[in-house]
Amino acid sequence: MKEFEPKIIGFCCNWCTYAGADLAGVSRLQMPPDFRMIRVMCSGTIDPLFVMEAFQKGADGIFIGGCHIGDCHYQTGNHRTKKRVAILKKILSYLGIDPRRVRLEWVSAAEGQKFAEVVTDFVAEIKRLGPNPLKRKFEA
Amino acid sequence: MIEYKNVLTVCPYCGCGCNFYLQVLDGELVGILPCKSHLVSQGKLCIKGWNAADFVISKDRLTKPLMKKNGKFVEISWDEALKVVTEKLKQYSPDAVAVLSSAKCTNEENYLMMKFARAVLKTNSVDHCARLCHASTVVGLGKTFGSGAMTNSIGELEDADCIFVIGSNTTEQHPLIARYIMRARAKGAKLIVADPRLIPLTQFADYHLRQRPGTDVALLNGLMNVILKEGWEDKKFINERTEGFAELKEVVKKYTPEYVEKITGIPKELIMEAARIYAQAKSASLVYSMGITQHTTGVDNVVSCSNLALLTGNVGRPSTGVNPLRGQSNVQGACDVGALPNVYSGYQSVADENTHAKFEKAWDTELPSQPGLTVVEMMNEAAKGNLKAIYIMGENPMLSDPDIHQVKKALENLEFLVVQDIFLTETAQLADLVLPGTSYAERDGTFTATDRRVQRIRKAIEPRGESKPDWQIICALARKMGSKGFEYSSPAEIMDEIASVTPIYGGIGYERIEDIGLQWPCPSKEHPGTPYLHQGKFSRGKGKFFGIEFKEAAELPDADYPFILTTGRTIFHYHTGTMTRRTEALNREVPTGYVEINFKDAEKLNIFEGEIVSVKSRRGKIEVKVQVTRKVPEGVIFIPFHFAESPANALTNSAFDPVAKIPEYKVCAVQVEKKPSLP
Amino acid sequence: MIEKLKKLAKEYLVSGKVEVIFGLREKDNHLAPHIFTKVEELDSLVVSPQYPLFYTCRPSKKNIIRLIEEKYPDIKIGVIVKGCEERALIELAKRNQIEMKNIEILGVACSREEAVECKCPRPYPNHPLLGEKVEGVFEDKNIEGLLNKGWSERLAFWQSQLSKCIKCYGCRNACPLCFCQDCAMEQELWSKIGEIPPEIPMFHFIRFYHLADRCIECGECEKACPMDIPLLTISKQVRKDVKELFNYESGLDVKQESPLLTTLDEMPMKEGANE
Incomplete structure (x- = not known):
């Protein structure tokens, strides 16, 4: 059987995490290739509906990366992200979707190493969790 | 304040x-x-x-009478409008005029409309769209049970042990009845669904019998064959309460599961299992709708359904029965009060001398004794030029009738067409004169729901502009034509008259139905109403079996027209869309027509989701958007008939059932063509 | 109690403290909201835990109270409310849907039996004029059953429940706090239009999430569902979470802002919640 190659969507904030990812790339750090990145202006623009939509369309995991609390380019955008993601994970868990499929991380522009680490770790975790159960309905 | x-x-x-x-x-x-x-x-x-x-x-509501002058509608006064209609209608002999009543209007209005046709115009040519949906039920169940209505109440479904849904997309067409089916299922009832399409109910069904469209008689005979072979029939019930069993037994003999599998395409094991589940249930309800009735074999289908129920003794008890689901808010009522060419209110035959005399006495006038024309016959006669004038109240045959090209020709061939409606429908656009009626929110009256419950509708707001409740318009016209007996002060008074001449409505009066309504038969003021029919005794005495042989649909697919077209509705729209397409929330969900086609067929024809294709039958051609799906089986396509821009009824076959005169909407042969791409 | 209430309402009307009373009326054995303008009418006044007073009127998508306020900005309205209805009013005022300045609240507490029937956690308004504050219902068998199960069983449960949905939008229409002019549930972007059942679980997730900080647990969504989907089960649990995470409860105080609209400094979140 072919090894499960997860599809992971990463929403990364333009100012910190995206720059951090850039640094990781420039520094030639090794990372798994299952990660598809979408650059957003602020992690605060991530509506939980985006996350559900990604699951609905077949994503196995969703990563949300923002600036550390206090560093938000828009002052408090990531405060809202943090609160929303907390609620989102609760609802996912009640619906039967493992909340570990959603991960929120603060990665600054200087933390290329951290970016590589959290991505590697997240991909490994999703591989452990297996394919998104909502995907089943697309088959058959 | x-x-x-x-x-x-x-x-x-x-x-x-x-x-x-x-x-x-x-x-x-x-x-x-x-x-x-x-x-x-x-x-x-x-x-x-x-x-x-x-x-x-809606802004589109009609607010003034309109008259067509030089091809354009101009507003006129009520006085002038009534004068024109009166003068015109007086010109014609009774054979040259006809009236279409409406299942959207109240019992009172339908009663008045049929009284108007019979007492004023002296014709029995009064019909309405029940002809197009449940005419076969009225005939079929009339023959076997003696009463052509839903035998049990909606709420009783919840307590059935087995529910057999055949030819009814209940979830989409009668959502609140589907609620009771789902509740029954949650309580452990077995659900059998027979439908060529995957409908929302099928995913919850224990057995889905996917018959080829138009083979219902074979399927039902097959079920009965199994039941008889295994000895699951209710012998006591058959002996005590039915007749004609020998005839049925003889006919059903040859419909073995193997034979039926060949005809219907349903695996024989499924047929045997479904028969067992239905026959062994303590109380089994059979629910059907247009998938049974809208065939050239409509009456045969209905009779076969009642055969099955009689055979297993599933009639005359709670949570059993044969339950036709009526499609319109008051189609049951419109039939009950006699907006049909062959019966007065309460299904009292026009041809019966006593009834005839009774109504002549009650209305104090001479009445015609020949049964009148049905909807489809009216259109044929109009096309031939024998029928000169039609008065249509609240119907839109230009979308609802089969083969609408023919309907258009017929209506255009009329010398005079009056349409009374709340919107300028496709039919009203062809009229010489349009009278503005009122919607349900602007008038008082009663509707009879599918489980025979007569309920009050109440006026909430004033009529729009100069529009008037239909009962007032009919009364005004009748008086203008010099007829007596149309002096009513309120719908309640009309209902009292209905009660006085209609035994099944005998005990119904507004004072009794303000809270929950009453289920007919309700013959007297003390009678509590009847939740389920045929308890202890059938309306006709004994339940009657008829041996019914399977017949193919009138038009089958062939090399030129290889697909079977079946038509229907979606949950988001209603009939000809006159009301729902003016509702934002509904139009947003389904803005336009579509054709469902199986993905394998789509692949063969090289057509894709969202593409516009042309669908052609021997009668017409339409262009419509494709929905590639698993819902329809291979070789079958489905088009909802709501949409004027892609009218399914331009394609359908007007061939009709010989007795009930219901057209075959559910089966006709069509061809699907990919449109040539632009150069 | 109902006699006391009628007396109280009468006093309010007669004294001119309010010009009209908004409450439930019984007619032909059916109950519906009504505006009482005359003392004589009050004979038909009733209270029932099963019948809410305020709905969002459609197609205008405005609460009936707002429609009245827009037409009669100066009229004093006495409103007979139960706990859930008061919470709805407060939450609507908080979100600028209505104004409280002309509203006089006549609070009525429900009995313990009524609370059990509604699974109501707070069966009384802030200051009931009639009835006693009794204990609410916190346990919910549905939730407990679900939380004891694994992910796949939970998902299977909801997939089978939600696949019954006929997209009537009744849960939204009956909700006093669903007043958005553009509702995400209607948008093709999120859930394919013209299909039943709608996309699972997206369609219902929209409400679960959007109501997270608004839901007042009146249960009208569940009561309006023709297919008996236990919608309140999740909303109840989410409301519990919001309380735990932010120490916030909707519908108690007009001045208290929602945690999802404020920063971590204004309303902090319990740590460790994102893990």
Whole structure:
């Protein structure tokens, strides 16, 4: 059987995490290739509906990366992200979707190493969790 | 001072008879509230019900009488309009005029309309769209049980042990009845669904029998064959309460599961299992709808359904029965009060001398004794030029009738066409004169729901512009034509007259139905109404079996027209879309017509989701958007008939059942063509 | 109690403290909201835990109270409310849907039996004029059953429940706090239009999430569902979470802002919640 190659969507904030990812790339750090990145202006623009939509369309995991609390380019955008993601994970868990499929991380522009680490770790975790159960309905 | 009221009324869409409140603030309709104390709806509604206020306040509502002058409509006064109609209608002999009544109007209005046709115009040519949906039920169940209506009540479904749904997409067409089927299932009832399409109910069904369209008689005979072979029939019931069993037994003999599998395409094991489940259930309800009735073999289908119920003794007890689901808010009532060419109110035959004399006496006038024309016959006669004038109230045959090219020719061939409606429908556009009626929210009256429950609809707001309730228009016309017996002060008074001449409505009066309504038969003021029919004794005495042989549909696919077209509705729209397409919430869900086609067929024809294809039959051609799906089996396509821009009924076959005269909407042969791409 | 209430309402009307009374009326054995302007009418006044007073009127998508306020900005309205209805009013005022300045609240507490029937956690308004504050209902068998199960069983449960949905939008229409002019549930972007059942679980997730900080647990969504989907089960649990995470409860105080609209400094979140 072919090894499960997860599809992971990463929403990364333009100012910190995206720059951090850039640094990781420039520094030639090794990372798994299952990660598809979408650059957003602020992690605060991530509506939980985006996350559900990604699951609905077949994503196995969703990563949300923002600036550390206090560093938000828009002052408090990531405060809202943090609160929303907390609620989102609760609802996912009640619906039967493992909340570990959603991960929120603060990665600054200087933390290329951290970016590589959290991505590697997240991909490994999703591989452990297996394919998104909502995907089943697309088959058959 | 502020005036806010909630007026309890009946939903104007399907026959479930759900109640809701119209919220009125200072005479303006502002919203809809569900009614939690209503028996059927219990505070729940479907999307159409929740949005039933939209079309009432639509800008398109007709507010003044219109007359066509030089091909254009101009507004005229009521006086002038009534004068023109009177003068015109007086010109023609009774054989040259006909009347179409409406299942959207109240019992009172339908009664008046049929009285108008018979007592004023002296013709029995009065019909309405029940001809197109449940004419076969009225005939079929009349023959076997003696009463052509739903035998049991909606709520009883919940306690059935087995529910057999055949030819009814209940979830989409009667959502609040589907609620009771789902509740029964949650309580452990077995659900058998027979339908060529995958419908929302099939995913919850224990058995899905996917028959080839038009082979219902074979399927039902097959079930009975198994039941008889295994000895599961209710022998006591058959002996005591039925007749004609020998005939049935003889006919059913050859419909072995193997033979039926060949005809219907349903695996024989499934047929045997379904037969066992249905026959062994303590109480089994059979639910059917247009998938059974709209065939050239409509009556045969209905009779076969009642054969099955009789064979297993599933009639005359709670949570059993043969339950036709009526499609319109008051189609049951329109039939009950006699808007049919062969019967007066309460299904009293026109041809019967005593009845004839009774009505002549009651109405104090001479009445015609020949049965009149049905809808389809009217159109044929009009096309031939024998019928000169038609008065249509609240119907839109230009979308609802089969083979609408022919209908258009017929209506254009008329010398005079009056249409009374709330919108300028496709039919009204062909009229010489248009009279503005009122919607359900602007008048008082009664609707009879599919389970025979007569319920009150109440006036919540004033009529728009100069529009008038239909009963007032009919009365005004009748008086203008010099007829007596049309002096009513209110719909309640009309209902009293209905009760006085209609035994099954004998005990019904407004004072008794203000809260929950009454189920007919209700012969006297003391009678509590009848939740289920045929208890202890059938309306006709004994239940009658008929041996029915399977016949193919009138038009089968061939090399030129290789697909079977079946038509129907979606949950988001209603009939010809006159009301639902003026409702934002519904139009947003399904803005235009589509054709469902199986993905394998789509692949063969190289067509894709969203593409516009042309669908052609021997009668017409339409262009319509493709929906590639698994819902329809290979070789079958489905088109909803709501949409004027892709009218399914331009394709359908007007061949009709020999007795019930119901056209075959559910089967005709068509061809699907990819449109040539632009150069 | 109902006699006391009628007396109280009468006093309010007669004294001119309010010009009209908004409450439930019984007619032909059916109950519906009504505006009482005359003392004589009050004979038909009733209270029932099963019948809410305020709905969002459609197609205008404005609450009936707002429609009245827009037409009669100066009229004093006495509103007979139960706990859930008061919470709805407060939450609507908080979100600028209505104004409280002309509203006089006549609070009525429900009995313990009524609370059990509604699974109501707070069966009384802030200051009931009639009835006693009794204990609410916190346990919910549905939730407990679900939380004891694994992910796949939970998902299977909801997939089978939600696949019954006929997209009537009744849950939204009956909700006093669903007043958005553009509702995400209607948008093709999120859930394919013209299909039943709608996309699972997206269609219902929209409400679960959007109501997270608004839901007042009146249960009208569940009561309006023609297919008996236990919608309140999740909303109840989410409301519990919001309380735990932010020490916030909707519908108690007009001045208290929602945690999802404020920063971590204004309303902090319990740590460790994102893990």
